[in-house]
Amino acid sequence: MNQSAAPVITVVGGGFAGTALVLQLRRQPALAQAEIHLIEPRAVPGPGLAYTARRPEYLLNVRPGALSLYPEQPQHFAAWLQQQPESAAGVPEFASRSAYGRYLHEELAQVLQPSASQLGVVWHATRAVAAPS
Secondary structure (H helix, E strand, C coil), rough: CCCCCCCCEEEEECCHHHHHHHHHHHHHHHHHHEEEEECCCCCCCCCCCCCCCCCCCCCCCCCCCCCCCCCCCCHHHHHHHCHHHHHHCCCCCCCCCHHHHHHHHHHHHHHHHCCCCCEEEEEECCCCCCCCC
């Protein structure tokens, strides 16, 4: 094995846990050149089953100030939510599950697009059926 080869990381599942993991991996300086693959068969990666609810009355059971994807920015989700149409009359005490799903997708979408300074994450819209040994 070539010791100078960039690591290859595959994350199976693009719901909350997979999205949070990919975002944190991509932010690690030691993994700046890593090749990261996300396996997620849904048409929209990020929200997973838990946060694709389309009904606005399905609310989160945690307040927005405690739902950031970034530990060093605890108000990140609350600030994002404040800019959304459903917050025109004020940030809701409990956001909808679908709003959180949009947040997850939008944050993930930023790393799915490679930039000049950073490698992107490759999304595979398929199911994982086996892992090489």
